Each structure stands twice: as structure tokens, then as C-alpha cells.
Amino acid sequence: MSIISQLTKSLPKNTVISGSENIRPFECDGLSVYKQEPLAVVLPSEVSQIKKVLEICRKHNTPVVTRGAGTGLSGGAMPLKDSVVLGLSKLTKVISINPEARSAVVQPGVRNLAISEAAEEYGLYYAPDPSSQIACTIGGNVAENAGGVHCLKYGLTVQNIESLKMLTIDGDEIVLSREDDGLGLLALMTGSEGLLGVITEVTVKLTPKPELAKLVMAGFDSVRDCADAVADIIKNGIIPAGLEMMDAFAIEAAEDFAKPGYPLDAKALLLCELDGSIDLVNNDVSEVNNLLSKATSIRVSQSEEERLLLWKGRKSAFPAVGRLSPDYYCMDGTIPKRHLGDVLEEINQLSRQYNLRVANVFHAGDGNLHPLILYDAGIPGELEKTEELGNKILKFCVEAGGSITGEHGVGVEKLDAMCYQYSEAELDVFHQIKAAFDPHSLLNPGKAVPTLHRCAELGKMHVHHGNLPHPELERF
């Protein structure tokens, strides 16, 4: 019996979707330049059905690609050829909320924002806030170790989950908790991009809502001045809830789109959010004000309305830039903050060299860059040119001691770039970890970790912690 008929026979009506026309909505995730139709899409509504799907796929030796809301930006949930997509978007129950323990137990298909909505009556919320939080699911957040604009103070997904239940490819359920002794398996599962197991339940930490939040906005004459201000704030013992930077191009696009009142003459803009008790916030605001000696303009939000308006520009920066170009490509490198000025200069130089415009928005507090490369996929060769430019930016991030991805994941998109960041022996460890969980490589195979062959073939040079092999040689 074919796998599709066996799935259809074994699962409730309307759970299995097949046929080219029906499965097309699932052919890609948020990174739509990479597309592939799977054999079938299965949308279970109970954990027992997930087990069934795994059993059938095991029997047919068919790869399984687990998917949440499909908002990922690296092709992590892009189907593989001849695979079954296991969509968990129907598992949307908030199972329980425990206000005393400040935690909530949720199914993997619960949306990020829906957790905060459910916890609101207790004065609590779920802190990580990826920009897709209105749509993305907690299962996907765990699989990608999703971040957001508040990571510097509140952490990424890995610091905000208490435990999770998962199924191995063999259908065995295990529970991983922060309180476990032994190895850090909970952290290992977080960010494993669907290659090690299927997450069936998540217990998240909830955070008390701060009494007050204020936003300080400051304009600067140069990106370096702005970067210096970021370092000054942190050196002085202040951990802002959010610390975001935008360059001139991004400021202009965001102002044009959302009209938050950004200073259009500024070369760089800093958004610094301070939250906590009323006294603490007012104290921090005046301290930050004193530290912004090089700012050309400073504005402090005087109301919740104003704070949200000032954020709106930053949060709509991607679509705002998107309006200026038929297509844009979003990067996700991270760097140690002290190299911000150098890396930006390098990006600007590459932008001129490739004749592709780049707008820069960053999570400056944690050194996570999101350069947006503007291109036109309708022009033959321009996507390839864009990818080449993107890879050069990522290589530069690794050379500066950073990473090719801060929060979007590797997926299919950054497989080549992984060859810059890790040596053959390190990549081999990743492959063996995968094999320890999934010996027949049925869970999202081929994603997240490049084959050693691929790296060798590309002749990519592994640069580690800023040290190129043979530093004595000149390079151009």
C-alpha cells in the first residue's frame, strides 16, 4: 500500500492532504525563494496521531519534515522531495497556566502571542517576541530557539522554557526538564531544527509584566557614535529591555511607511527601551539620557501610545524596506558589539561593489544584525548575486568572532555558510549527534548541518574566532 493511502486509512478524515494543488501552500516556509512539494501533508490534532504518522513514515523509510506555522526564515520547514510534512498547527490547546510557578503548559501549535494573551489575566506574559509572534507557534520557536527584540534582558527561547515532551523517531516519548541531572538535553533540543525529535508539549516560563516601560529614541551623526552609546549604556550597568539600531536607509523607509516621527537627518537611530518598576525606569531613563552625549536628538516616550508608535517604525522596518524593492533578502549574522562599526563599513563597501542596496536594522544589544539586501528576482542572476553578497557578509561576521545566524536558524539557506563557522571535526560531531537520535536520518534530513562533502566541494575556508588559516598570506 502506498504511504499516502496508508496515512489516509490510519488517520481521521481531513488529516491527510495530497495532490499538487492542495499541498502547494506548504511548499515553502517564510523563505519563499526555496520551494519543494512534498508527497503529502499531514495535520494531526492529537499526539497519538503524530505517533501513527512517525510509525508509518518509519515503515516506508520516508523523511518527515515537522512544521509549525511556516513562518521560519531559513527554509527549516521547507518540504523535502518525497517527504511527509507533519504540520502541528492544529495542536493549539493551552493545557494549563500556573500563576504561582509562573509557567504555562501548551501544545506545540499554540501561537507565541496566544500564550501571552492567555496569561494576561494573571499579569504575566511569555517574554521572547520574534517579529512573527502573532502567527508563529511555540513548537517552531523551540525548534529554532527563536529570539526577538528583548533577548538581551529576557533571553532567547532556551532560557524561557521549563520542560518539553518530545517523540523520538521510534515514537518513544521523553520528557526533558531544566531540573534534570545529566546532560543538557533540553538545551540540545532547543534550536535543533526538527532533526532530533518531534516536540509534542512545551512548558514555558512566564514573566511578570513590568510596571512601566519607556522608550528613549536618539539620533546620531554616525553609526560609530551610535555603537559607542550602546557600549556606554551597558558598561554603566543598565540592561535595557530592548536596544535597537537602524541606519539612515532603514530610518527613511520606516518613517515613510509608519510615520513614527523618526529624525530623517540622522545617520543612525537608537531605540532603547527601559522597563521594570516605576522608580527603576525613571532612574534608568535619566541615566541613559546622560550617557547619550553624542546624540544629535533625544526623545523619550511620554505615554504608552507614543512608546508603541516609536516601536512601530522599527517593527515595520522589513515591510517598509520591502516596499522600495520587488524583493529583499534578510540576513541574520551576529557579531561581538565592539566590531559593529567595522562590520557596517564592510557591508556598505560590499553593497557598492555588488550594486545592491542594503538597509541595516540590528538588535544592537546582543550584536544581532539584520541587513536587508534589496534585489529584483525578475532580473536573471540577481538572486545569485544577492546570495553571494549575503555569504560574504556572513563570512565577515564569523571572521569578527560572531555567528552566521543569531535567531533564524540554518535550515537549507545557510548550509554553505556553516562551512565557514565550523571545522570538519566539529561538523562531524553534529552529524553524530543527529545519528544518536535518528540513526536512519528520517527527521528533516539534510537540513541545518552541511555534509562534509559539500564543504569540501565548495572549497570553503573555515575561519574560526577571527583566525584565518595561514594568516601570513595576503588575501584579496
Added chain:
Amino acid sequence: MSSISELQKKIRNATQLRITSSGDDFDDELLNMSSYSGVVEYFPEELVITLKAGTPIKEAKQVLAKNKQAFSFFVDDSDQSIGSIYSTSGAELSDSVLGIQIINGKGDLLNFGGQVMKNVAGYDVSRLLVGSLGKLAVITQISFKVLPEQVFNRLEKKQLKKKTESPIKNEIEKKLKSVFDPYGVFI
């Protein structure tokens, strides 16, 4: 043992090794990490410190205190090394781990994670090995996210670890041990 190449040599030549922070350097079955010690890099404005594994926690805390910073986990002032604390801790410590350098059972020097807060490239090996009791690899260097003292002082102390019993989990841990230490050198 104060250099990576010395450590690698000893691991490659050993049939069995116990990683410690005291003892005789000439004992073939002991790997004393106490002299592999010191601050590798510290950038207060980045909130990141990188330490060699043998560094006593007391010393590291003093360095941080000079800049009014602190580790984000609770630990007593003691002669314990940062490597031994890493190897016996749980999630509360792993939350602030950014990267590690290790030598596996074959003697290869490997790096995972880095010195940045956000890094989702590859599996999170630098947090996986927290609590590994020195049985998977020699931890040579660890990078931590640190906090301003005033922020640390507002933290609440968290729960302790519990013993867990799960045959499937044990099986996975056994397999992971052989990923890092295929010849079973570390006991």
C-alpha cells in the same frame, strides 16, 4: 598541564583518564586542569568573559567585581574551578554559557558556540555538556554572559537538579558519550 598541545598529547596517550582540579601531573590516569587557568578575554561592554577551565571561581568573581559585574548563576566563593562547576551544574548555569572549547576523547580540539549572545548555528553543544561530569570531553575554555551587579542582585535563586530515571534518555546519553569519547578514555 598548561598548554593545549600538552593536554592533547596526554589524552591521545591515555587509556583511561579522570579529569580533576588537583593531583599529580605525572599520574597517567589523572588529568589535573588546575594549572590551565586564567582569563582569556573579558569585554565588560559586551557582558562576556572567557575563562580557562582551571580558573578558580573566586578569581573570576574578583575580575568581574572590578567592573561591577557578576556571573548570572549562584555559586559560593570557593577554590572550585570554573570547569568543575560547569561540569556539575544544570540549566541555571547553562543559561549563561555562550561557548566552549573542548578536547574530545580522540584528542581533537573543538569549538562550539562563541562569544555572542545569539548563536543558533549548529546544535547547542556548549549547553549540552553542562553537567557532563568530565565524562565526555575535557572542557578547556568557557565563555559566559555576565550581568551588572545591580541586575544580578535582583535575581531569585532557582531550583536544584533532580535525579531522573528514563531508560530512553539513558540510552541517548550513552550514545552521546560515544560521540565525544569513542574510545571511552574519560572515566
